[in-house]
Amino acid sequence: MATLSLSGIEKSFGATRVLHGVDLDVAEGEMIVIVGASGCGKSTLLRIVAGLESPSAGRVRIDQRDVTALEPAERDIAMVFQNYALYPHMSVRENMAYGLKIRGFARAEIERRVAEAAALLELAPLLDRRPRQLSGGQRQRVAMGRAIVREPKLFLFDEPLSNLDAKLRVQMRAELRRLQRRLGVTSLFVTHDQVEAMTLGDRLLVMHQGHAAQLATPMDIFERPADTYVASFIGSPAMNFLAGRLTAGGTAVALAAGPVLRFADGPRPGAEGMPLTIGIRPEHLVPAAEGLALALDLVEPLGSESVLHGRLANGEALAVRLPGRPPAVDRLTLALPPATLQVFVAETGRRLDPSPA
Amino acid sequence: MSNAASTTEPGQRPDWLAHGVLALGVLLFVLPIWVVLMGATHDAATIGRGEVPLLPGGQGPANFAALFAGGRVGRMLGNSLLMALAVAFGKIAISILSAYAVVFFRFPGRSLAFWAIFLTLMLPVEVRIFPTFKVVSDLGLVNTHAGLIIPLIASATATLLFRQFFLTIPDEYVEAAKMDGAGPLRFFCDVVLPLSRTNIAALFVILFVYGWNQYLWPLLVATGEEVETLVIGMVKMIGSEANTEWNQVMAACVLALLPPVAVVLLMQRWFVKGLTETEK
Numbered sequence: 256m257a258t259l260s261l262s263g264i265e266k267s268f269g270a271t272r273v274l275h276g277v278d279l280d281v282a283e284g285e286m287i288v289i290v291g292a293s294g295c296g297k298s299t300l301l302r303i304v305a306g307l308e309s310p311s312a313g314r315v316r317i318d319q320r321d322v323t324a325l326e327p328a329e330r331d332i333a334m335v336f337q338n339y340a341l342y343p344h345m346s347v348r349e350n351m352a353y354g355l356k357i358r359g360f361a362r363a364e365i366e367r368r369v370a371e372a373a374a375l376l377e378l379a380p381l382l383d384r385r386p387r388q389l390s391g392g393q394r395q396r397v398a399m400g401r402a403i404v405r406e407p408k409l410f411l412f413d414e415p416l417s418n419l420d421a422k423l424r425v426q427m428r429a430e431l432r433r434l435q436r437r438l439g440v441t442s443l444f445v446t447h448d449q450v451e452a453m454t455l456g457d458r459l460l461v462m463h464q465g466h467a468a469q470l471a472t473p474m475d476i477f478e479r480p481a482d483t484y485v486a487s488f489i490g491s492p493a494m495n496f497l498a499g500r501l502t503a504g505g506t507a508v509a510l511a512a513g514p515v516l517r518f519a520d521g522p523r524p525g526a527e528g529m530p531l532t533i534g535i536r537p538e539h540l541v542p543a544a545e546g547l548a549l550a551l552d553l554v555e556p557l558g559s560e561s562v563l564h565g566r567l568a569n570g571e572a573l574a575v576r577l578p579g580r581p582p583a584v585d586r587l588t589l590a591l592p593p594a595t596l597q598v599f600v601a602e603t604g605r606r607l608d609p610s611p612a
Numbered sequence: 613m614s615n616a617a618s619t620t621e622p623g624q625r626p627d628w629l630a631h632g633v634l635a636l637g638v639l640l641f642v643l644p645i646w647v648v649l650m651g652a653t654h655d656a657a658t659i660g661r662g663e664v665p666l667l668p669g670g671q672g673p674a675n676f677a678a679l680f681a682g683g684r685v686g687r688m689l690g691n692s693l694l695m696a697l698a699v700a701f702g703k704i705a706i707s708i709l710s711a712y713a714v715v716f717f718r719f720p721g722r723s724l725a726f727w728a729i730f731l732t733l734m735l736p737v738e739v740r741i742f743p744t745f746k747v748v749s750d751l752g753l754v755n756t757h758a759g760l761i762i763p764l765i766a767s768a769t770a771t772l773l774f775r776q777f778f779l780t781i782p783d784e785y786v787e788a789a790k791m792d793g794a795g796p797l798r799f800f801c802d803v804v805l806p807l808s809r810t811n812i813a814a815l816f817v818i819l820f821v822y823g824w825n826q827y828l829w830p831l832l833v834a835t836g837e838e839v840e841t842l843v844i845g846m847v848k849m850i851g852s853e854a855n856t857e858w859n860q861v862m863a864a865c866v867l868a869l870l871p872p873v874a875v876v877l878l879m880q881r882w883f884v885k886g887l888t889e890t891e892k
Contacts (some may be wrong), residue, residue, distance in 0.1 A: 307787050328793035340784035344806040353802070354792035401788075 257305065257318040257408035257441050258283055265314035266299055271300050275465045284439040286432075288456030290446055292488070295462040298413060302446045305334050305411050312319040317408055332409040337417060339394045341386040342402070347373075348382040351400045372520070375399050375434070375611060392423045403438065410435070412440040416451060428454060440565065453477070461485045461495065479597075483604040486534050491512065492562050492574045494534045501529040505610075508533055508598070512547055513568045519593035521529050521609030525600075531607065533541035534597035537562065537576040543590035549573055554581045645869070651862035652676075675863045684837065687868060688845040691834075692824055695760055695841055696871070699823030700816050701764035708808065710798055711774035717788065732747075733768040737829055745832055747844040757834040764829060769814055777811050778804070813882035821872045842868045 259281040266274040273296045281287050289297045295339045302308040304315055306327035322330045333354075341350050350371055355365045373379045376396045386394055394413060402410055416424045416431075433454050435442050439442045446452055452459050453473040461476065461484075468482035479488035480494075487493045500506040502515060505522035508531055509515045518531075523531075551565040561581035564574050575589060598607045643799075646666070651659055653892045654669035679685050691800070714726050744763050745754075755758030783803070789799045827843055840848070846864045849857050876883070 305787075305791065307790065327787075327790045334791050336784045336788060338782065338784055340782065342785065342803055344803075353794075357793045357798060400850070533641040585748075606676070 259441060259443070260314075260316040260319075261300075261304070262314050263298065264303055264315070265335055266296070266303065266308065267311045267312045273465050274303075274310070277462075277465075277467045279460060279467070279470065281441055281443070281529070281574060284358035284441055285457045286435050286442045286444060287458050287460055287462045288446060288452040288487075289443045289462060290449060290452035290456075290461035291468075292447060295461045295463040300462070301411055301413055301443055304409070304443060305332060306330050314366070316574060317547035323550075324513065330409075332408050333405045333407040334411040334413065335398045335402050337414045339386070339398040339415075339418075340494075340579060341394060341397055343386055346383050346385060347378060347397050347400075349384065349406050350397060350468040354401065354405050361607060365404075368406070369400075371405045372400040375480065391419050392427060393475065395419060397429055398526070399434070400572060403434075408441065410440050410597075412442065412444040414446055415444075419537070421601045424451075432454070453489070455466060461488060463488075479606070480534075481606050483532055483534065488537055492537050492576065494597070495538050495540075495573050496599075497533045497573075498570055499531045499533050499534070501525050501527060509595075510547075512569050513569055514547065514591070516593055516596065518596070518598065518609065524610040525608050531571075532599040532601045532604070534599060535591055537574040540573070540589045541577045541592065541594060542577070542582075542587055544588065545589050546590040549571070549575070549587045549589055551585050551587060556581050603606050622641065640857050648862050648865045648869070651859060652857055652866050656827055656857050656859050659862075672863075675859050679860050679867075681865045684844070685845065685864065687837070687869070688842040691757070691760075691839055692841040692843065692868070693871065694757060695826065695830070696820050696823035698757075698761045699764050699826075700819035703767040703770050703819050704815055706765055706810055707767045707770035708805075708812070710773050711778055712804060714771075714773045715775055715778040716796070716799075726756060729768050729771050731767070731768075733772070737764065741828065741832065746830075748833060754833055755839055757839055759833050760830060760839055760841075764826065769820075770819070773815065774808065774811065777808060781807065809880055813879055813885070816880045817875055817883045820875050824868075826870050851881065 259279070261277060261279040264274055265272070266279045273294075277296075277300060279287070289300060291297045295442065299308060306322070306325060306329075310323065313323075314321055315593055317332070336452050340495055342353065345353065351369045351461075352365045352373060355368065360368075369382070370379070373382055376399060377394070378400055379395075380387060381393060384498055386397065389397065389399040395418075397469060398415065405462055412431075416427055419427060430452060436581050439575045441571045443453075444455055445524060446455075458470060458472050459476050460470045469476055469485045471479075471481075478487050480489065483496060485495070496510040501523060502509045502512075503517075504527070505525060507517045508514050549567060550563040553564040556562075560577050560578050562574055563581060564572065565587070566572055573589075575587065599605060647664060650665050650668055653672035654665050655671045655674075656670065658665060660760060710725075710729065712728075714722060746776055748754060748759045749761075750764060753762070785803055786799065789803060794802060825843065826841070830841045830844045831847070835843055841863065846861060846868065849861050
């Protein structure tokens, strides 16, 4: 168990900058999920923590010790790779024991740790098999086991669930979370899957184009996204965005689609007429007698709920999530409950909070 | 039943044609070897008369006994074996290490080194034989085992084969090994070597036969009895047409055939695996 602290991590590959100064402080036993679209720099960040890449600028500290210049082996960390990277010519037992063997642990100690990890991961009957004789989920567990036996200060996960099929992924996700809680090892988990991110992380770091867009708990990020990118990335179906302008002395927004909506949580600072982006989640829209008229063009029934896509009179797209069967209509009138609105400055995409009273 | 069915199917060439072509091919390969085998079992006079016996004679054991009598053929056999083994292992050792360096390390001049190795592909022993002989002779290695073996050990082909194989080893293994704390040598011994087993076996077969069959280089360098190989010895046995003991030459031929055949047979399983296996 340890703390991890990243300060001002930058990375360039030639002329291309992929990380623009990322800061992160991870508490003991915390699980941080780094999430973002492909190419946002999340894997590079993880590899810098691992020591597989060196940062162009910035420091990596584990337990207050600066490890920026240390080799991966000297950092006392373990990593689970996307394709598991199990040595194909070694048995499960040998794979798990290899790191300990190199570090010169006594044979009895190695056996004890491997047996312990195997019991924890239900791998005991598979210890003498080769990786190619295992299923995807079993390989995944061996990769976990290889990390666990090391009893490292830090676990690093590089999209470890993405090679599994959907059902197994959900199962391993829960298993992994329980395991991490139980072992209490500080962990970094990289994924592009927002559901994985929401369910696994104590806190999420949303990355966007080499910047840390937001660092907060999953529910904080869901309820109070820092900008339109985070807002659209977290949550499925994605948040709707409508154009509008600040009006009535900052107390309301005039939507381009027509209605003027009062802010439920107080006036926003800014010039009259400032362009805004109003975000509203599909599940917050409610059918009402009057409001926005939506012409439906696609209905996705999901069983317990339905997602309806359509266009407003001014051409803006909108998605609605309604419980139960999809209504058999091609037009809907929707109300936007003011308390659920997210307000962003259109120009920068940043969240605009009410001015402090 | 299935045979009958396949021969009567319309539009298909009958099986006997395919088998005929195959049999012809086999005959073409087997006949010379058969002549050698049979020749080794007759006395000198039979072959001297210009006969080409196709049936075994009674002189086989006597011919081999006469061949081994002076102890010279035994030494030739030993020299050939030493040369083939040393060339095979030497080539594998040198080329696997150079391929490892070229693939897994970033160092100045890496691509220069690779291209230099690659270029030597275009210079087989025969092309550079005079400069090589000059070097070996200046070093005083003519008529030594070292002079016989060392110039043949460098191998661009094997290096390239290993390089291609190493390129298919996923980066994650290297990274996992780094996390596990394995240095370059540990990684080589614990991961790269075991994964290369089948490739090494396949190369060993090819290189052993290559080393065993060497002719031109030993002909130049191994002029003394102490280092001459079986292949060279055979050439020396064929002195002038008149006093050549053809039955013994044939027997020596049989001896020269056996080790490569044995190696191929013994390593066949590995050999095929090494050439076809792609699973990682």
